[in-house]
Amino acid sequence: MPSRPAPPSSDLLARFAAIVGGRHALTAPDVTRPYLIEWRDRYEGASPMVLRPGSTAEVAAILKLASETGTPIVPQGGNTGLVGGQVPDESGTEIVLSLGRLDRIRAVDPAASTMTAEAGVILDRIHDAADAADRLFPLTLGSQGSCTIGGNLSSNAGGTAVLAYGNARDMVLGLEVVLPTGEIVEGLRALRKDNAGYDLKQLFLGTEGTLGVITAAVLKLWAKPKAQEVAVAGVATPADALAALGLAKTRAGAQLTAFEIMPRQLVEFCLRHQPGSRDPLSTPAPWYLLVEVSVGTGPAEAHALMEAVLEDGLAAGLIEDATIAQSVAQAKDFWRMRHGMSEVQKHEGGSIKHDVSLPLSALPEFLTRATEAVERLVPGCRPVPFGHLGDGNIHFNVSQPVGADKAAFLAGWEAMNAVVHGIVTELGGSIAAEHGVGRMKREMLAGVRSPVEMMLMRRLKATLDPAGILNPGKVV
């Protein structure tokens, strides 16, 4: 549904402002600006007002008024999204609903291994609160210092711990949600088994704030590992990496908590641009694996398990060389290199990005074909595919040729997307693995989902948001 053409009247804005109180209805351009810009600067929206409600009841009143008056509302958490889903469009007609003031951790229950947190709590704080209760909340993202749990759940965030713990969807037991029409769905249940009717929370997890606004959640907590080991291993090909993953899963099961892949090129980018980084292996390898195991016993068991995992790979001729972190500091260095992979690309000029996933068995073929295809499309370009091998999610990023014109290279974004996404689709993969659809991939969706699926999505949207006021122009 398109955004309404006319901006809200000043009278209507005053009614919205009255719900949250003037202090929390932001209108000054210098104050609202941070809410309107996507952090990678791909989208810069306009809005007459940013509302910062302080309670679920205020969120409900805002959405009720919005539905009654046909005012488009864009929900926003930490504004760290990568597909433009959380920023308003350029029309100046959309009001931003920032959940940042809903920032209470309402309860931690160590015996039940649950935490009830409001949407605006920053992920790092969730981690800290779990840790203080001797528990683990495993969702691990580069942006965890500023993203919020509400955004994580609305976008079904992924990250590096999906292999062992699942996506954000799998880490939640219950939700409190405000519907676009203003009704509150009180679903803060803390149950691990519950088949009493339809599982309504699934309507709001991963739907990017188009069907409702999550205001609070009951999160699952896990046992906190007593010891971890981190290693870097060199492999010759993605096929070897995949086979090594199979052996590692067999050996370590759910104790295998990370299995990331990165090409030599990206390690070199890190060596060049990340201060203090060091080549992790004495001999360069074509591909690097970052492997982590976590155990509930102790350091000796963690070390033995990691040695067994690496030995399995070495004995099978899959791993060429490996090094286990000798200290917590070195383990952090390995992870710092992995987490710096996005940042270091900026120093190498333009970068065209793809957030894709493949059935694991199709990953090697995808990497071969996509690499050849983009090199044919832009001779000299530097593909740097990296990411979460363990769950099939690859960030197939492509840096510009050395010395090329950045703007000219980036002008080929859509053309390269089309080529890469075509291969992904042919191999049964997803063109929106963990970052979602938002605004960026909305037009692509009908190309990868069947007419029946598109019809179902649109029917759900129309059923839950009959006035079409919630995050219009995103996802469906």
Next chain:
Amino acid sequence: MPSRPAPPSSDLLARFAAIVGGRHALTAPDVTRPYLIEWRDRYEGASPMVLRPGSTAEVAAILKLASETGTPIVPQGGNTGLVGGQVPDESGTEIVLSLGRLDRIRAVDPAASTMTAEAGVILDRIHDAADAADRLFPLTLGSQGSCTIGGNLSSNAGGTAVLAYGNARDMVLGLEVVLPTGEIVEGLRALRKDNAGYDLKQLFLGTEGTLGVITAAVLKLWAKPKAQEVAVAGVATPADALAALGLAKTRAGAQLTAFEIMPRQLVEFCLRHQPGSRDPLSTPAPWYLLVEVSVGTGPAEAHALMEAVLEDGLAAGLIEDATIAQSVAQAKDFWRMRHGMSEVQKHEGGSIKHDVSLPLSALPEFLTRATEAVERLVPGCRPVPFGHLGDGNIHFNVSQPVGADKAAFLAGWEAMNAVVHGIVTELGGSIAAEHGVGRMKREMLAGVRSPVEMMLMRRLKATLDPAGILNPGKVV
């Protein structure tokens, strides 16, 4: 939506039969009878025809015709459900759609750790096929020799492995579904991360065949454990059991693959009625835990882990006595006792059942209060609560007083349900944990879900099944 009053005409029945071919359209009463009776004999329905389609296209044609003619259809897998969801009502107007002939395992992909299976494949065959590929499909149920994967997914089955692997919902990556209107949703994707639009499969998982008919699924497989250990431990109270669970999760993490609880009374039922059963501990304990750990390393590691788990509980004064199975045969005996817990109750007269779940921290209070309440209601009755402590799901079953009249005791079923469910609801639990709602608990649903939630469920039903033909009178 109520069932249509008139039975299908013979002309209409002929049109349905023509879709599957006469051989697969059953009408003779002695042949259709097994499809009409719930195995615990709580429900006996009537139907003019049982259709056994041989392909997804035939399922689609059946549902299209049903929607066009307003003919109610009841999907059925292995007919092992416990809440009457899979049998037609008594009106004789509903046609049964049995998925048993869709029984192909379409593909097993060990590298991707996935299996694509049709709805009618029996769970045991899924296990065997996974095992043959050196993988594990962990869904473990008493009925696995006759239930089908389609039914498991439609009912979001639970079982004894939820603690480590989740519910059936968590074991599926993609679904092929036929909508009530006959369109086919082709969603057989094998991706562990996929945020390309709404996750439509969630609409069909756990909705008990009221929103669509699952015809095939891509299942997640896990690494097959290399070794397991099983132990029985005695504890004094449910609170001690819960504390021991906390220690076990801390020590074993996801390697803790079962943590079941049963009262002394049920062990005595087993000793009395299960041939060959033996008292698992030398001194009787008020409560028994069945604990299982599974590792990817080897028997020595499994044994060491189990010893550590039990020692933690003993050292904390929570576990009074414990014995680790000395052989595979003894481990099977421990499990046989656990799996026989439902059967042995039959020999003790009438049994009133409750399939409930609680937030873990509320379980001890629930057990105390519910036990007192039913003993007040029916003096001399014998509560035998048992089940999946690890995920908070207790089968709060109550055997009749010794020597009482069975029929008179069972006449108090609803009254006892009301008392027990009242306590469950007050403590934030679910009255339908793993068996679903079906027909049995449909009238109770509005008592435990808010008006907003009921409205959402009904809107989903009306959106997906506008003619109201799919499993009417079940769930919503």
